[in-house]
Amino acid sequence: MSDEQRPNGKKLTRREMLYRTGAGGLGLLIGASGVGSIAAIGKTLDKEQEGQIEDQVPFYGKHQAGIATKPQTYMYFISLDLTTKNISEVRDLFKEWTMASEKMAQAKLLGDYSNNPYIPPEDTGEAAGLSASKITFTYGFGPTFFEKEGSDRFGLANRKPNQLRSLPSFPGDEIEKEWSGGDLCVQVCANDQQVAFHAVRNLLRIGRGVVTLKWMQSGFQRTKQAEKKPSTPRNLFGFKDGTVNPSTEEDFNQIVWSNGSEAAWMKNGSYMVMRRIRMLLEVWDRTHLKEQNNTFGREKVSGAPLGQQNEFDEPDFHKKNEKGEPSIPVDSHVKLGRGDGSQKILRRAYSYTSEMDPTRAQLDAGLLFISYQKDPFKQFVPIQKRMAKSDRLNEYIRHIGSAVFACPGGSARGGYIGDQLF
Numbered sequence: 572m573s574d575e576q577r578p579n580g581k582k583l584t585r586r587e588m589l590y591r592t593g594a595g596g597l598g599l600l601i602g603a604s605g606v607g608s609i610a611a612i613g614k615t616l617d618k619e620q621e622g623q624i625e626d627q628v629p630f631y632g633k634h635q636a637g638i639a640t641k642p643q644t645y646m647y648f649i650s651l652d653l654t655t656k657n658i659s660e661v662r663d664l665f666k667e668w669t670m671a672s673e674k675m676a677q678a679k680l681l682g683d684y685s686n687n688p689y690i691p692p693e694d695t696g697e698a699a700g701l702s703a704s705k706i707t708f709t710y711g712f713g714p715t716f717f718e719k720e721g722s723d724r725f726g727l728a729n730r731k732p733n734q735l736r737s738l739p740s741f742p743g744d745e746i747e748k749e750w751s752g753g754d755l756c757v758q759v760c761a762n763d764q765q766v767a768f769h770a771v772r773n774l775l776r777i778g779r780g781v782v783t784l785k786w787m788q789s790g791f792q793r794t795k796q797a798e799k800k801p802s803t804p805r806n807l808f809g810f811k812d813g814t815v816n817p818s819t820e821e822d823f824n825q826i827v828w829s830n831g832s833e834a835a836w837m838k839n840g841s842y843m844v845m846r847r848i849r850m851l852l853e854v855w856d857r858t859h860l861k862e863q864n865n866t867f868g869r870e871k872v873s874g875a876p877l878g879q880q881n882e883f884d885e886p887d888f889h890k891k892n893e894k895g896e897p898s899i900p901v902d903s904h905v906k907l908g909r910g911d912g913s914q915k916i917l918r919r920a921y922s923y924t925s926e927m928d929p930t931r932a933q934l935d936a937g938l939l940f941i942s943y944q945k946d947p948f949k950q951f952v953p954i955q956k957r958m959a960k961s962d963r964l965n966e967y968i969r970h971i972g973s974a975v976f977a978c979p980g981g982s983a984r985g986g987y988i989g990d991q992l993f
């Protein structure tokens with residue numbers, strides 16, 4: 572969705588825009604600590620206008636950044652396994668990651684090069700002199716962080732929320748272990764790939780001896796430079812993707828943020844579902860346009876629901892076409908995605924490519940589907956059950972990776988990610 576529009580096409584209010592850009596969160600945080608939030612937002616805007624913090628998203632806040640933040644251009648997703656049995660090492664790692672993330676969010680080096688020329692530098696250096704590029708860090712805990720092979724690894728199993736369980740398997744799933752699960756995850760997003768890669772590399776360096784990399788995937792969207800005017804990004808099937816999504820603070824409170832009732836440490840956090848979905852581009856590219864439109868239930872070029880004119884028009888699922896059939900087919904992706912409208916999620920997807928599948932000499936590409944919600948089992952799962960059963964899109968996609976993570980609320984200066992859990 573564009574910076575300035577809501578799904579219904581109306582312009583976002585200034586407050587909603589602040590929310591999506593993260594400045595609202597900053598204001599709320601400052602407000603909570605007793606300083607006037609409106610004044611703080613005003614100052615934030617002044618500074619942004621001066622270009623000082625234009626490309627920085629604050630790391631500290633009520634919520635972790637990278638969820639309500641308008642999606643940046645690049646993403647690295649890392650899934651990690653813990654190799655330590657010692658909870659204090661895990662705690663120390665999160666403290667170090669928090670400090671490093673905050674520095675990188677401000678485009679600062681992680682250490683001083685000149686301290687001692689006979690030890691490796693504390694920062695690997697490839698982001699030196701580059702801007703923060705709106706980098707965000709979103710940390711999550713997988714079900715296996717709490718319990719692995721029947722063992723309560725860190726004595727925290729009783730704090731595992733019921734919402735944090737492995738997803739069931741759905742019809743048609745072709746899930747591969749190498750793209751699934753993980754004790755921990757970090758989603759790093761930035762408007763510059765080198766800045767994002769530098770961050771991931773340094774987080775891994777800091778974690779050496781405590782965590783190992785289980786799997787990793789990069790994702791992309793169009794860059795700001797390539798965009799003639801702000802618009803909804805297109806996926807690799809050429810369709811606008813992200814039109815219907817929560818946009819206001821009220822939406823986020825209803826759909827995305829946990830109120831902590833299931834587990835106090837998850838207050839202001841959210842549950843992430845990650846699906847690595849391969850898109851069969853060669854098959855799709857041989858499919859005629861009408862079938863492509865019917866598959867999604869939207870027009871490829873404009874993004875409008877079938878039977879309507881504009882992208883943000885409300886879909887009319889009762890409208891009939893000239894043949895007397897529903898304009899939006901009953902097995903189309905948006906019809907099944909909507910259902911009766913009672914389950915909603917925040918989708919924050921990126922395209923991926925791993926270049927080529929050598930076994931088939933075909934492109935290996937698709938969608939890193941990431942959704943955030945209060946409860947995957949009440950939101951993502953029922954939607955995916957409907958889709959797995961009868962979505963027309965199934966002919967052109969394969970779900971090959973799956974993971975679920977609990978992403979706690981943000982931390983305040985002086986605290987660290989997950990401090991409410993440990």
Ligand code: HEM
Pocket residue numbers: 806808810811812813814815816846848849850867869904905906908909916937938940951954955958968
């Ligand atoms: C490669 C796989 C997928 C592709 C290419 C894709 C693409 C799209 C597109 C183009 C739209 C219409 C525009 C929009 O509102 O953003 C859409 C809508 C939607 N998709 Fe997907 N999607 C994929 C997988 C999924 C999955 C796995 C889910 C969740 C289980 C999902 C849930 C939804 C929902 C809830 C909507 C909005 C429906 C509405 O209320 O109008 N999608 N998707």
